[in-house]
């Protein structure tokens with residue numbers, strides 16, 4: 001493996017994707033018509049009154065073998081670079 005390449009340590013594939021899973025609770029205030037102050041006739045899911053993120057997880061996933069590597073790529077203001085990615089993939093993750 002060349003120094004400027006990143007690959008899955010399990011299968012050596014470079015088919016890697018950064019995944020960002022998030023869970024949100026959307027709230028619609030009940031009023032005289034359809035739920036949500038911004039909805040009149042029907043509830044349109046994107047016209048919410050409040051949205052709260054309750055969970056989020058980020059990881060790098062190998063699309064070839066399915067192995068996942070925990071990683072917070074949005075934590076650094078300038079993103080993560082190649083060095084960071086190589087570090088993430090080199091950790092010994094026992095599942």
Ligand SMILES: [Zn+2]
Pocket residue numbers: 008009010011012013062063064065066067
């Ligand atoms: Zn793999």
